[in-house]
Amino acid sequence: MVDGKDLFSHFREHSVAEFFKKNKQMLGFSGKVRSLTTIVHEAVSNSLDACEEAGIVPEIKVEVKELGEYHYSVKIEDNGSGIPKSHLGKALGQMLAGTKFHRYVQQRGQQGIGIAAVSMYALLTTAQHPHAISYYKDKKISCEISMDFKTNKAELLNLIEEDNKEGKHGLTYEAEFKDVEYKKSDQGIFEYLRRTALANPHAQITLTEPNNETIVFPRAIQENPPRPKEILPHPLGVGAHDLLDLARAQKENRKISAFLQNALARLSANKVSELREIVKDVDFDKNPADLTWEEAEKIVQGFKQVKWIAPETDSIVPIGKEQIEKSFMNIFNPEVLAVTERSPKVYQGGVPFAIEAAIAFGGGIATAGKKGEIMRFANRVPLLFDAGGCALTEATKSVDWGRYNLKQFEEEPIVVLINFVSVYVPYTGAGKQAVAQEEDIMDEIKNAVMEAAREVQKYISGKKKAHEIETKRKVISRYIEQLASDVTDLAAAKNKNEIKKKLEKIIEEKYSQGGEGEEEKEDIPEHEEERVKEDDESEEE
Numbered sequence: 406m407v408d409g410k411d412l413f414s415h416f417r418e419h420s421v422a423e424f425f426k427k428n429k430q431m432l433g434f435s436g437k438v439r440s441l442t443t444i445v446h447e448a449v450s451n452s453l454d455a456c457e458e459a460g461i462v463p464e465i466k467v468e469v470k471e472l473g474e475y476h477y478s479v480k481i482e483d484n485g486s487g488i489p490k491s492h493l494g495k496a497l498g499q500m501l502a503g504t505k506f507h508r509y510v511q512q513r514g515q516q517g518i519g520i521a522a523v524s525m526y527a528l529l530t531t532a533q534h535p536h537a538i539s540y541y542k543d544k545k546i547s548c549e550i551s552m553d554f555k556t557n558k559a560e561l562l563n564l565i566e567e568d569n570k571e572g573k574h575g576l577t578y579e580a581e582f583k584d585v586e587y588k589k590s591d592q593g594i595f596e597y598l599r600r601t602a603l604a605n606p607h608a609q610i611t612l613t614e615p616n617n618e619t620i621v622f623p624r625a626i627q628e629n630p631p632r633p634k635e636i637l638p639h640p641l642g643v644g645a646h647d648l649l650d651l652a653r654a655q656k657e658n659r660k661i662s663a664f665l666q667n668a669l670a671r672l673s674a675n676k677v678s679e680l681r682e683i684v685k686d687v688d689f690d691k692n693p694a695d696l697t698w699e700e701a702e703k704i705v706q707g708f709k710q711v712k713w714i715a716p717e718t719d720s721i722v723p724i725g726k727e728q729i730e731k732s733f734m735n736i737f738n739p740e741v742l743a744v745t746e747r748s749p750k751v752y753q754g755g756v757p758f759a760i761e762a763a764i765a766f767g768g769g770i771a772t773a774g775k776k777g778e779i780m781r782f783a784n785r786v787p788l789l790f791d792a793g794g795c796a797l798t799e800a801t802k803s804v805d806w807g808r809y810n811l812k813q814f815e816e817e818p819i820v821v822l823i824n825f826v827s828v829y830v831p832y833t834g835a836g837k838q839a840v841a842q843e844e845d846i847m848d849e850i851k852n853a854v855m856e857a858a859r860e861v862q863k864y865i866s867g868k869k870k871a872h873e874i875e876t877k878r879k880v881i882s883r884y885i886e887q888l889a890s891d892v893t894d895l896a897a898a899k900n901k902n903e904i905k906k907k908l909e910k911i912i913e914e915k916y917s918q919g920g921e922g923e924e925e926k927e928d929i930p931e932h933e934e935e936r937v938k939e940d941d942e943s944e945e946e
């Protein structure tokens with residue numbers, strides 16, 4: 406038996422890097438194919454973020470070479486801003502470090518772990534240091550990345566700093582990995598990049614495969630999408646602890662009233678007056694540095710009693726209906742395609758998000774043998790793994806597909822695309838592959854999918870009806886000859902041919918497309934009641 410004294414002789418502290426070294430599966434490093442996709446996913450998302458942030462139209466090259474059994478080198482080159490020497494080690498080799506974690510802006514990365522985890526995987530599986538070339542402003546920096554997992558610190562080795570004579574910009578990252586495998590499967594790099602291209606038509610992506618074949622996913626739009634606006638947290642999205650942190654981190658405002666207006670979105674002088682009325686025992690003129698936990702709690706409670714305008718919608722930039730249509734027609738050429746355009750909503754009280762849903766049915770989807778497939782994206786990043794617990798999958802599956810003539814969803818030639826767009830994606834794990842099943846998110850995905858499904862249903866039921874009419878026409882036409890003879894005999898007439906022609910005309914008119922008279926009954930409500938109600942836009946800001 407271990408007594409208390411012995412037990413605590415085992416007490417240690419660990420760094421975040423040590424933690425993920427032991428738990429690399431949490432970051433997507435499990436399985437040979439998945440590990441390789443994770444590597445490309447982390448580097449390519451960073452490249453796209455860096456290009457868009459710098460206002461550069463992305464051009465990304467991915468090169469994979471086979472060096473031995475389950476042993477590959479991967480090189481990712483972009484034309485983004487590059488990284489200054491001062492930040493290169495931290496950016497590529499230190500976990501929880503970066504330019505994104507602390508910001509409230511729609512981007513692909515949000516943890517400050519991704520590429521450092523890739524560097525870690527290279528070191529753990531091959532002991533070879535990743536190599537980087539950064540063209541940043543007037544400098545070209547080449548170096549190798551070394552990591553100390555115990556301290557979560559990075560070091561640059563063999564550093565060469567030169568003038569950027571070529572005038573280039575961007576980052577090239579290259580590393581060797583073992584325990585990985587290149588496969589052209591549904592979860593491999595090829596499919597990952599194909600989907601990345603679908604959701605990012607402004608990017609030009611080139612993949613050189615281990616067999617030396619080069620595939621280009623060409624750019625379809627010449628400009629970057631509008632830059633999403635960086636916003637302040639919404640009062641309904643912060644807790645007492647967040648408010649205290651914000652108050653202590655700031656120096657500019659000397660009164661709580663001014664601090665609130667500057668730190669949170671939608672918080673005007675009028676709103677502060679309203680709050681003063683509600684939270685009477687907090688002095689809004691005192692220094693934010695002296696804000697206590699109790700006061701912060703009271704203010705947060707007060708926020709809930711005020712009517713707020715929803716967060717700014719220009720913080721959310723979707724792919725767009727036209728673009729999704731173009732990409733889908735190019736890739737699948739389906740028989741029917743329905744794409745939704747819906748306004749942003751909020752989850753957890755104040756975090757803005759939007760759902761784009763598209764349903765493609767039949768045509769090229771059937772030819773490609775695709776059935777009941779759900780293509781998931783978060784901020785335009787394809788999610789290829791952990792579909793099980795993801796809100797995007799679960800909400801789509803919970804739709805009653807029978808109402809849309811698609812009862813056997815998993816057997817139908819159908820592809821559903823869902824893009825979750827937000828200033829913060831609530832991933833269920835550090836591997837960033839599944840979105841948490843928040844109630845507001847689930848409801849909105851369902852609403853979006855049902856909206857698209859209604860359009861597809863209209864087409865399918867129209868097609869079914871056309872088929873029924875055609876069958877009736879054919880059946881009745883078979884009797885024309887006999888009927889014309891009978892009518893001629895009955896009327897003791899001589900013009901049988903004329904009678905036959907008249908009968909043919911009647912049938913043609915009655916059973917031509919759309920001639921069947923009776924209206925199709927819509928048994929599906931246009932919009933299910935939506936839970937998230939936006940405040941009146943006319944309210945003052």
Ligand SMILES: Nc1ncnc2c1ncn2[C@@H]1O[C@H](COP(=O)(O)OP(=O)(O)OP(=O)(O)O)[C@@H](O)[C@H]1O
Pocket residue numbers: 447451452455483485486487488495496497502503504505506513514515516517518519520521522576
């Ligand atoms: N290709 C690149 N060009 C410019 N800067 C980059 C590039 N790759 C990484 N960075 C910088 O390095 C930082 C760390 O990248 P990393 O992928 O580890 O984290 P992140 O992208 O911030 O978040 P996440 O862990 O969600 O990916 C980024 O925040 C960014 O500032």
Ligand SMILES: [Mg+2]
Pocket residue numbers: 447450451513514515517518519520
């Ligand atoms: Mg990243």
